[in-house]
Amino acid sequence: xxxxxxxxxxxxxxxxxxxxxxxxxxxxxxxxxxxxxxxxxxxxxxxxxxxxxxxxxxxxxxxxxxxxxxxxxxxxxxxxxxxxxxxxxxxxxxxxxxxxxxxxxxxxxxxxxxxxxxxxxxxxxxxxxxxxxxxxxxxxxxxxxxxxxxxxxxxxxxxxxxxxxxxxxxxxxxxxxxxxxxxxxxxxxxxxxxxxxxxxxxxxxxxxxxxxxxxx
Amino acid sequence: xxxxxxxxxxxxxxxxxxxxxxxxxxxxxxxxxxxxxxxxxxxxxxxxxxxxxxxxxxxxxxxxxxxxxxxxxxxxxxxxxxxxxxxxxxxxxxxxxxxxxxxxxxxxxxxxxxxxxxxxxxxxxxxxxxxxxxxxxxxxxxxxxxxxxxxxxxxxxxxxxxxxxxxxxxxxxxxxxxxxxxxxxxxxxxxxxxxxxxxxxxxxxxxxxxxxxxxxxxxxxxxxxxxxxxxxxxxxxxxxxxxxxxxxxxxxxxxxxxxxxxxxxxxxxxxxxxxxxxxxxxxxxxxxxxxxxxxxxxxxxxxxxxxxxxxxxxxxxxxxxxxxxxxxxxxxxxxxxxxxxxxxxxxxxxxxxxxxxxxxxxxxxxxxxxxxxxxxxxxxxxxxxxxxxxxxxxxxxxxxxxxxxxxxxxxxxxxxxxxxxxxxxxxxxxxxxxxxxxxxxxxxxxxxxxxxxxxxxxxxxxxxxxxxxxxxxxxxxxxxxxxxxxxxxxxxxxxxxxxxxxxxxxxxxxxxxxxxxxxxxxxxxxxxxxxxxxxxxxxxxx
Numbered sequence: 001x002x003x004x005x006x007x008x009x010x011x012x013x014x015x016x017x018x019x020x021x022x023x024x025x026x027x028x029x030x031x032x033x034x035x036x037x038x039x040x041x042x043x044x045x046x047x048x049x050x051x052x053x054x055x056x057x058x059x060x061x062x063x064x065x066x067x068x069x070x071x072x073x074x075x076x077x078x079x080x081x082x083x084x085x086x087x088x089x090x091x092x093x094x095x096x097x098x099x100x101x102x103x104x105x106x107x108x109x110x111x112x113x114x115x116x117x118x119x120x121x122x123x124x125x126x127x128x129x130x131x132x133x134x135x136x137x138x139x140x141x142x143x144x145x146x147x148x149x150x151x152x153x154x155x156x157x158x159x160x161x162x163x164x165x166x167x168x169x170x171x172x173x174x175x176x177x178x179x180x181x182x183x184x185x186x187x188x189x190x191x192x193x194x195x196x197x198x199x200x201x202x203x204x205x206x207x208x209x210x211x212x213x214x215x216x
Numbered sequence: 217x218x219x220x221x222x223x224x225x226x227x228x229x230x231x232x233x234x235x236x237x238x239x240x241x242x243x244x245x246x247x248x249x250x251x252x253x254x255x256x257x258x259x260x261x262x263x264x265x266x267x268x269x270x271x272x273x274x275x276x277x278x279x280x281x282x283x284x285x286x287x288x289x290x291x292x293x294x295x296x297x298x299x300x301x302x303x304x305x306x307x308x309x310x311x312x313x314x315x316x317x318x319x320x321x322x323x324x325x326x327x328x329x330x331x332x333x334x335x336x337x338x339x340x341x342x343x344x345x346x347x348x349x350x351x352x353x354x355x356x357x358x359x360x361x362x363x364x365x366x367x368x369x370x371x372x373x374x375x376x377x378x379x380x381x382x383x384x385x386x387x388x389x390x391x392x393x394x395x396x397x398x399x400x401x402x403x404x405x406x407x408x409x410x411x412x413x414x415x416x417x418x419x420x421x422x423x424x425x426x427x428x429x430x431x432x433x434x435x436x437x438x439x440x441x442x443x444x445x446x447x448x449x450x451x452x453x454x455x456x457x458x459x460x461x462x463x464x465x466x467x468x469x470x471x472x473x474x475x476x477x478x479x480x481x482x483x484x485x486x487x488x489x490x491x492x493x494x495x496x497x498x499x500x501x502x503x504x505x506x507x508x509x510x511x512x513x514x515x516x517x518x519x520x521x522x523x524x525x526x527x528x529x530x531x532x533x534x535x536x537x538x539x540x541x542x543x544x545x546x547x548x549x550x551x552x553x554x555x556x557x558x559x560x561x562x563x564x565x566x567x568x569x570x571x572x573x574x575x576x577x578x579x580x581x582x583x584x585x586x587x588x589x590x591x592x593x594x595x596x597x598x599x600x601x602x603x604x605x606x607x608x609x610x611x612x613x614x615x616x617x618x619x620x621x622x623x624x625x626x627x628x629x630x631x632x633x634x635x636x637x638x639x640x641x642x643x644x645x646x647x648x649x650x651x652x653x654x655x656x657x658x659x660x661x662x663x664x665x666x667x668x669x670x671x672x673x674x675x676x677x678x679x680x681x682x683x684x685x686x687x688x689x690x691x692x693x694x695x696x697x698x699x700x701x702x703x704x705x706x707x708x709x710x711x712x713x714x715x716x717x718x719x720x721x722x723x724x725x726x727x728x729x730x731x732x733x734x735x736x737x738x739x740x741x742x743x744x745x746x747x748x749x750x751x752x753x754x755x756x757x758x
Contacts, residue, residue, distance in 0.1 A: 052385055052492060071495055073391025084382035087400050098400075102390040158382075 231568020
């Protein structure tokens with residue numbers, strides 16, 4: 001489903017610049033958890049899959065198609081960050097609709113789909129709420145609604161629970177799983193929190209010395 | 217919430233004293249203008265209405281142009297992090313704030329004037345002379361945009377670079393168009409600063425003096441400041457001068473009340489933010505690079521022209537002129553005294569103002585918002601009392617109270633220079649003082665540090681770099697100012713900008729260019745080297 005084949009990357013040619021070499025595969029309907037201390041390359045891994053960084057060598061493959069040279073918008077990928085997932089001056093519904101119609105005027109069907117996605121994450125009635133006024137948990141739900149509505153094949157999770165309390169984590173876990181599994185997609189969760197990894201991931205890898213190692 | 221009364225503590229007295237002196241000065245000047253106004257027939261006539269209309273119109277157009285150019289340039293610079301020479305360009309735009317306006321005007325005339333570089337090039341290509349004239353409204357707008365767009369860039373690049381990278385990734389990941397990315401990510405980052413910037417630029421252009429004096433070209437293009445100058449200096453019509461001053465005062469006070477003084481602009485602009493230029497598409501990247509190159513050429517050409525024209529001056533004769541030595545000495549001495557007052561006053565105000573805004577101090581105390589506001593407004597005195605209005609106040613006081621004219625002139629000049637630099641100085645130092653206190657105030661209080669120990673261990677190491685910048689800023693603004701000196705300047709009492717203006721007026725263009733080159737060198741050297749005297753311990757900044 002998602003494969004990184006000998007993907008090599010360095011931010012600069014300097015001798016002391018960190019170098020990364022990633023090999024991994026994620027099966028359909030599963031989530032791979034990646035742990036590692038700050039600065040070990042967790043975000044770099046996600047940037048390479050999403051297309052924000054281009055590898056110096058190797059291939060990124062999604063559903064059998066190589067996407068290595070494609071810009072982020074042309075990859076079937078959605079991302080859920082720890083925060084700043086929403087455009088704060090837009091409403092909850094507008095944020096979700098934006099994911100469905102990023103380059104055209106939204107239709108009534110787009111708005112219906114977005115409203116249904118909001119209802120699914122427990123935010124029916126919050127359509128017109130400005131994103132700025134939402135709590136951390138509500139904001140993550142709106143971002144998740146957008147992800148659900150977009151039906152992307154790959155969901156990248158960049159410490160999505162770090163800013164949330166335990167109740168919100170418990171509520172959001174099945175929703176995140178559903179976003180990944182119900183369309184047979186794949187997920188990659190990066191986090192420094194082993195508990196989050198165990199809660200959500202089907203297998204766990206660790207980034208050490210710029211490479212991925214299976215740990216469980 | 218329990219509302220606590222403010223307990224006056226010795227540590228806030230210096231800042232309150234500075235604010236009180238400034239407000240007292242404002243009251244005294246206002247009283248003097250008002251008292252004099254009662255004894256004179258004020259000329260509120262159609263001519264005054266026409267001057268007000270033109271002043272407002274040119275300020276509004278200048279503001280719009282400055283914002284459009286500044287926003288486009290800030291957007292381009294923020295996204296093109298790897299543009300060759302970006303650091304140098306940023307340093308150039310940072311320095312624009314301290315460029316003497318008369319030098320900018322002289323440089324623009326060299327490039328865009330009747331026999332300027334652009335005209336010669338146009339003539340060589342088309343065989344015709346250009347119909348464009350730098351004198352009049354177009355010249356005023358170009359000069360204002362030149363100076364103020366840089367001010368916009370300084371403020372907005374910081375804002376754009378502070379956008380969380382997640383927001384940019386989200387916008388690219390969703391595949392938003394360049395225009396939508398600007399609307400949804402870049403514009404919301406800029407918007408909170410734009411109102412303050414617009415009002416500040418409008419005020420600076422509304423009260424513009426040197427640019428309009430030289431480039432206005434005819435009474436048709438007089439602004440209130442220039443009209444005050446002409447009423448006092450040439451017509452000696454105090455009634456007209458007072459009417460003009462009172463109108464100016466009313467408009468400026470209303471606008472300052474609306475915006476609440478200058479906002480922090482940061483010491484310099486720098487770039488370490490995460491941008492995704494490689495994802496923007498070739499057309500957007502081309503557009504941004506074109507904007508940067510065009511702005512760099514437009515910005516550099518007048519300065520290069522000043523350097524080239526100045527280098528042709530007969531320096532041996534110019535430097536030997538007694539009037540040059542007098543002007544240089546007066547400029548430097550007045551700048552040093554003004555800068556010392558600005559540094560002392562702004563540090564006192566910054567350290568005091570934070571007491572009224574910090575949560576663990578008196579932020580929730582009764583009267584704190586009012587005290588903080590009073591300090592903001594007192595620091596913004598120049599925006600209400602621009603140079604010529606302030607000069608007129610001193611001029612009237614001098615005539616009424618008597619005493620040595622030179623002493624009044626020096627006092628007026630120093631006061632004008634201090635009030636000119638103070639809004640910028642306070643805008644730089646207040647956030648630094650607040651950050652330092654937010655980080656260390658509780659610790660310092662719990663350790664029971666003495667005032668002097670605290671200053672040595674916390675405030676000075678954390679603020680010294682910004683204090684150095686403020687000192688350089690005050691020195692440069694003072695060295696380059698052509699405002700109050702226009703009312704008080706004589707053959708004996710002169711400064712470098714006034715000497716330059718006199719030489720322009722006497723058509724001694726080569727001499728004026730020579731003085732411009734010396735002044736530019738002095739200002740740039742000050743701006744580059746004075747902060748270094750204060751550098752060190754920068755790592756301690758929060």
